[in-house]
Amino acid sequence: MADGISAVKSHLAPGRTGPSGAAGVRIAEIRPLTLVQFAAWPDTLAETGAEAAKAAGAKAAPGPGRAVTGTHGVLLRVEPLKWWLVGDTGEAPLPDAGSGAVLDLSQSRTRLNVSGKLAARLLNHVLPIDLSDNAFPENSVASTAFHHVGVTLWRDGEGFTVFLPRSFAASLCEILTESAAQYGLEIA
Numbered sequence: 001m002a003d004g005i006s007a008v009k010s011h012l013a014p015g016r017t018g019p020s021g022a023a024g025v026r027i028a029e030i031r032p033l034t035l036v037q038f039a040a041w042p043d044t045l046a047e048t049g050a051e052a053a054k055a056a057g058a059k060a061a062p063g064p065g066r067a068v069t070g071t072h073g074v075l076l077r078v079e080p081l082k083w084w085l086v087g088d089t090g091e092a093p094l095p096d097a098g099s100g101a102v103l104d105l106s107q108s109r110t111r112l113n114v115s116g117k118l119a120a121r122l123l124n125h126v127l128p129i130d131l132s133d134n135a136f137p138e139n140s141v142a143s144t145a146f147h148h149v150g151v152t153l154w155r156d157g158e159g160f161t162v163f164l165p166r167s168f169a170a171s172l173c174e175i176l177t178e179s180a181a182q183y184g185l186e187i188a
Contacts, residue, residue: 007110007169014188017181024118024183027176030111034087040100045081048100052083055095067139067154076141078152110169115159118183123160125179146172
């Protein structure tokens with residue numbers, strides 16, 4: 001699959017802005033993105049979850065609001081009846097739908113990594129959820145709103161990964177980078 005044109009490239013010129021000293025926030029677009037959605041019906045939840053886990057190379061599908069890492073990518077439980085298989089190869093071979101529906105969403109989202117000691121504080125400017133370590137620990141996943149736009153947030157080992165709808169990615173990225181400048185922003 002071709003790696004499409006970045007929706008945020010013009011907003012993420014490498015460099016540093018804000019106060020001198022160590023950057024409190026780092027933002028980077030992660031490309032290429034592989035994103036495959038597994039959707040179940042209520043009566044096929046367990047079977048579809050097992051199929052998603054197998055595709056990810058994980059022992060079991062994660063519960064609601066959680067993520068697990070497998071040998072083929074990370075499996076996020078983004079909604080009660082949906083999982084996303086996230087990878088970084090740019091290739092999205094679709095497994096057999098089996099008991100649910102499988103859809104390639106790779107070109108529909110922009111993936112940003114937001115990290116640094118002030119990343120949670122920055123994201124709390126725009127996301128209505130508690131991002132403290134106790135309330136939103138590593139491998140937590142949330143579907144939430146960012147300026148009235150639905151986004152998905154995952155806390156990974158390096159900070160936070162935000163999946164933005166491609167059509168809103170440029171404007172949301174601009175809000176993030178302008179807000180991050182007060183903390184010292186490094187764009188990778």
